Amino acid sequence: xxxxxxxxxxxxxxxxxxxxxxxxxxxxxxxxxxxxxxxxxxxxxxxxxxxxxxxxxxxxxxxxxxxxxxxxxxxxxxxxxxxxxxxxxxxxxxxxxxxxxxxxxxxxxxxxxxxxxxxxxxxxxxxxxxxxxxxxxxxxxxxxxxxxxxxxxxxxxxxxxxxxxxxxxxxxxxxxxxxxxxxxxxxxxxxxxxxxxxxxxxxxxxxxxxxxxxxxxxxxxxxxxxxxxxxxxxxxxxxxxxxxxxxxxxxxxxxxxxxxxxxxxxxxxxxxxxxxxxxxxxxxxxxxxxxxxxxxxx
Amino acid sequence: xxxxxxxxxxxxxxxxxxxxxxxxxxxxxxxxxxxxxxxxxxxxxxxxxxxxxxxxxxxxxxxxxxxxxxxxxxxxxxxxxxxxxxxxxxxxxxxxxxxxxxxxxxxxxxxxxxxxxxxxxxxxxxxxxxxxxxxxxxxxxxxxxxxxxxxxxxxxxxxxxxxxxxxxxxxxxxxxxxxxxxxxxxxxxxxxxxxxxxxxxxxxxxxxxxxxxxxxxxxxxxxxxxxxxxxxxxxxxxxxxxxxxxxxxxxxxxxxxxxxxxxxxxxxxxxxxxxxxxxxxxxxxxxxxxxxxxxxxx
Numbered sequence: 001x002x003x004x005x006x007x008x009x010x011x012x013x014x015x016x017x018x019x020x021x022x023x024x025x026x027x028x029x030x031x032x033x034x035x036x037x038x039x040x041x042x043x044x045x046x047x048x049x050x051x052x053x054x055x056x057x058x059x060x061x062x063x064x065x066x067x068x069x070x071x072x073x074x075x076x077x078x079x080x081x082x083x084x085x086x087x088x089x090x091x092x093x094x095x096x097x098x099x100x101x102x103x104x105x106x107x108x109x110x111x112x113x114x115x116x117x118x119x120x121x122x123x124x125x126x127x128x129x130x131x132x133x134x135x136x137x138x139x140x141x142x143x144x145x146x147x148x149x150x151x152x153x154x155x156x157x158x159x160x161x162x163x164x165x166x167x168x169x170x171x172x173x174x175x176x177x178x179x180x181x182x183x184x185x186x187x188x189x190x191x192x193x194x195x196x197x198x199x200x201x202x203x204x205x206x207x208x209x210x211x212x213x214x215x216x217x218x219x220x221x222x223x224x225x226x227x228x229x230x231x232x233x234x235x236x237x238x239x240x241x242x243x244x245x246x247x248x249x250x251x252x253x254x255x256x257x258x259x260x261x262x263x264x265x266x267x268x269x270x271x272x273x274x275x276x277x278x279x280x281x282x283x284x285x286x287x288x289x290x291x292x293x294x295x296x297x298x
Numbered sequence: 299x300x301x302x303x304x305x306x307x308x309x310x311x312x313x314x315x316x317x318x319x320x321x322x323x324x325x326x327x328x329x330x331x332x333x334x335x336x337x338x339x340x341x342x343x344x345x346x347x348x349x350x351x352x353x354x355x356x357x358x359x360x361x362x363x364x365x366x367x368x369x370x371x372x373x374x375x376x377x378x379x380x381x382x383x384x385x386x387x388x389x390x391x392x393x394x395x396x397x398x399x400x401x402x403x404x405x406x407x408x409x410x411x412x413x414x415x416x417x418x419x420x421x422x423x424x425x426x427x428x429x430x431x432x433x434x435x436x437x438x439x440x441x442x443x444x445x446x447x448x449x450x451x452x453x454x455x456x457x458x459x460x461x462x463x464x465x466x467x468x469x470x471x472x473x474x475x476x477x478x479x480x481x482x483x484x485x486x487x488x489x490x491x492x493x494x495x496x497x498x499x500x501x502x503x504x505x506x507x508x509x510x511x512x513x514x515x516x517x518x519x520x521x522x523x524x525x526x527x528x529x530x531x532x533x534x535x536x537x538x539x540x541x542x543x544x545x546x547x548x549x550x551x552x553x554x555x556x557x558x559x560x561x562x563x564x565x566x567x568x569x570x571x572x573x574x575x576x577x578x579x580x581x582x583x584x585x586x587x588x589x590x591x592x593x594x595x596x
Contacts (some may be wrong), residue, residue, distance in 0.1 A: 011376055012378055012418075012463075013418065013419040014420070015378055016384065016418060016420060019419065038376050038377070041341070041390070043341035043394075044387075044390040048386040048387075051386050052384060074373075075376040076373070077572070078309055078372050080310055084313070086350060086353075088349050089313075089342075092339070096341075118310045121312050121317065122312070161573070162573050165310075235572065274533065275460050275498060275500075275533045
């Protein structure tokens with residue numbers, strides 16, 4: 001199986017391309033990574049972004065790392081993105097995504113994406129407005145898929161999240177969105193399935209245990225899997241170093257096989273407190289992959 | 299005393315200017331607020347930013363809210379900002395700050411700022427490079443202070459954080475930075491003192507209990523205080539609803555009086571899990587101010 005890491009762990013620490021490439025290859029012993037827009041903000045002026053993209057390409061090639069895709073991080077997830085209640089916010093978000101797609105193209109990754117947006121509290125309370133925003137989101141995704149194709153990407157990624165104000169947050173919602181977008185996008189819309197999101201008990205209740213239904217229900221439309229350790233009580237994004245974590249790597253591997261998805265890339269997406277020392281983060285990451293690698297047969 | 303809230307609590311929920319102004323005035327019963335760049339990203343193109351700034355000014359005026367200052371949120375804190383190891387990153391950060399100052403000017407607040415930046419892991423390990431970056435940071439602050447003056451701001455804010463890779467993180471470091479900047483900036487550099495940062499025990503050890511020394515040591519250079527509940531084991535940014543919180547609002551008030559800082563504005567800066575419902579956040583905020591207001595004599 002294919003196991004790698006999102007750059008979420010390296011934020012504000014190993015940010016030079018040569019540094020994170022070195023850490024992933026030599027400290028963690030991995031050859032697969034996913035870029036995070038928490039490392040370079042697509043809002044940077046194009047000439048600054050392009051210069052860094054070239055340096056990243058050189059660094060990953062030098063280490064023999066596969067950089068698979070580029071993903072929304074904590075910074076852009078902080079905003080309402082494509083579902084912003086103000087027209088100004090939606091326009092800005094479209095520009096951010098176009099920039100991000102341009103940058104992903106320069107990185108020569110195969111896809112980009114993330115959680116797509118969140119309704120505001122006021123708009124989420126109005127079913128008519130919420131339905132309009134959903135329709136707008138579909139249109140935005142079609143426009144962005146066309147841009148992604150122009151930049152040589154093979155897919156756009158959307159990540160279901162455990163929030164009723166974000167689309168989609170259920171298996172049925174994701175299936176509906178696939179039907180609503182069928183035949184309309186120049187590149188496929190693929191799901192990023194985050195294991196820790198599906199087990200968020202406060203929202204999903206008893207169904208939170210049933211990750212296999214997500215894998216089978218979204219099936220061929222899943223483009224990748226993100227992994228975190230969690231207790232299911234919050235969206236923890238822990239490393240696999242917590243005694244109260246309920247994600248069992250052996251079960252992850254077994255269910256991916258059962259759903260016929262064992263060829264998909266799997267990325268750890270762990271976030272650590274900013275105030276932790278670099279040594280704390282590195283220790284947590286090393287212990288995490290000491291747990292994950294054997295489960296994945298690596 | 300002057301008690302208000304940073305918009306950190308409202309991120310992705312109450313983002314329309316009329317919505318957060320209404321919540322702060324009517325649900326929380328406050329008349330003082332601090333804008334967060336997690337609500338509007340200064341990277342938005344200028345015409346979109348300006349349009350929203352006008353709407354914000356109108357909304358706060360309509361509610362009789364004082365919007366005191368504008369502060370870096372989670373989104374921009376995710377990056378290395380002015381201490382980025384790459385020249386591209388430092389240039390981008392300067393542009394972000396210029397945009398943020400422009401926006402703060404349009405909001406007609408008196409100051410803007412936040413944590414100023416973080417060294418990368420590799421650079422933090424090299425004392426010579428770290429010293430160079432510190433000198434560059436001082437130069438950047440001088441340039442930004444000149445821009446702040448042009449836009450009508452009265453001060454730039456810097457927030458000490460409990461990280462050795464960020465400047466400053468000690469009382470002595472802050473005092474040194476004041477001396478290093480003395481006479482060089484067109485508007486004063488003021489400290490934002492975050493109560494929860496000073497009590498981070500893993501870094502400060504026994505001294506973590508001594509918030510009064512921070513207040514007295516930074517004294518007249520403190521421009522505002524940010525408040526969070528915390529157990530001192532991480533930088534929690536909780537509301538005042540946790541049994542294991544060690545910040546005592548009565549002591550906050552007493553120490554501010556003892557240091558002669560009782561006229562400074564105090565802002566709650568609470569962050570809640572994205573996956574919480576709006577009702578959970580509102581309940582936590584209501585209970586928080588039910589605790590804080592009596593302590594502040596409101």
